[in-house]
Amino acid sequence: MEEDKTAVVSPYLGEIQWAHGNELHFPAGLPGFEKYRLMIPVEIPSQRPLVYLQSAEKGEVCFLTLPVLAVHAGFELHLSDDDRSLLELDQSMPSNAGPPALGTDVLCLALLVPSGLTVRTNLDAPIVINLHNGRGVQAIAPVASAGSWRLSEYDGWEAVC
Amino acid sequence: MLVLRRRAGEAILVGEVEIEIIEISRSRVKLGVRAPHHIPVIRKETLKAAQDNLLASDLMASRGREVVGEILKMLKPPDSAAAVPDRIAGDVPQDKPTAAQSQVEAADLTNRHSGSASGCAQPEAATRVQRPPLGLN
Numbered sequence: 001m002e003e004d005k006t007a008v009v010s011p012y013l014g015e016i017q018w019a020h021g022n023e024l025h026f027p028a029g030l031p032g033f034e035k036y037r038l039m040i041p042v043e044i045p046s047q048r049p050l051v052y053l054q055s056a057e058k059g060e061v062c063f064l065t066l067p068v069l070a071v072h073a074g075f076e077l078h079l080s081d082d083d084r085s086l087l088e089l090d091q092s093m094p095s096n097a098g099p100p101a102l103g104t105d106v107l108c109l110a111l112l113v114p115s116g117l118t119v120r121t122n123l124d125a126p127i128v129i130n131l132h133n134g135r136g137v138q139a140i141a142p143v144a145s146a147g148s149w150r151l152s153e154y155d156g157w158e159a160v161c
Numbered sequence: 162m163l164v165l166r167r168r169a170g171e172a173i174l175v176g177e178v179e180i181e182i183i184e185i186s187r188s189r190v191k192l193g194v195r196a197p198h199h200i201p202v203i204r205k206e207t208l209k210a211a212q213d214n215l216l217a218s219d220l221m222a223s224r225g226r227e228v229v230g231e232i233l234k235m236l237k238p239p240d241s242a243a244a245v246p247d248r249i250a251g252d253v254p255q256d257k258p259t260a261a262q263s264q265v266e267a268a269d270l271t272n273r274h275s276g277s278a279s280g281c282a283q284p285e286a287a288t289r290v291q292r293p294p295l296g297l298n
Contacts, residue, residue, distance in 0.1 A: 031203065
């Protein structure tokens, strides 16, 4: 039996199809885009490690992201209780109340923002996806720690003072 | 600044917005907010993220393909610990998709529990181009 497919047409990525129910669910949306709750991660091998986050509800809403460790290898995730709750992390990993493991429990993506002729990203506001249940949130740290990083033509990613 | 003292269970009104003190612990206060739908209620620290997100979305809408090319030139070869693992990527035969011409399909998300030791595994919503994109340039 053919799978129940859903599709969205993205001006940049073209038509994207996925099996119904396979979307990532952002219960609070993303700041500035609160009404869009369903996102599809799109990866193109030749463009690795870039990952597109495409809204499943509106084709025009698409973000360019990178795994945080591709920006800063020393990145450490700090989640508020509210964000843990939105991600339902405690239900997903009840035996471990500590921080979720990157890559095993959660995927962390750094959202790329234009900055002059290049891009920057705020690692204090990563997009965190619970790999156990597909729920996502933009986890904004109340106090800056990992900071902002800017992509330099010659030096790769640099912390912005 | 107006300063009010309130106990748990009490509330204040700011115009048509009601803010109730739900719980007070040693270092935190849990608030409940009742506001009309047209009044956004956000944590203050999310304001900057919202502004960045709007810029980020505009980036893709206005000059996405150009920007991606530039970024890829600037990125150093991905560190193996940070690269997205192959196992979650679908079979994408073409380098680039193109607007309304490529057909990309998300893979089945039946096994979300498997992660990667790389530290940046993706959910199994990997994508694959079902038909080769046409005429990119």
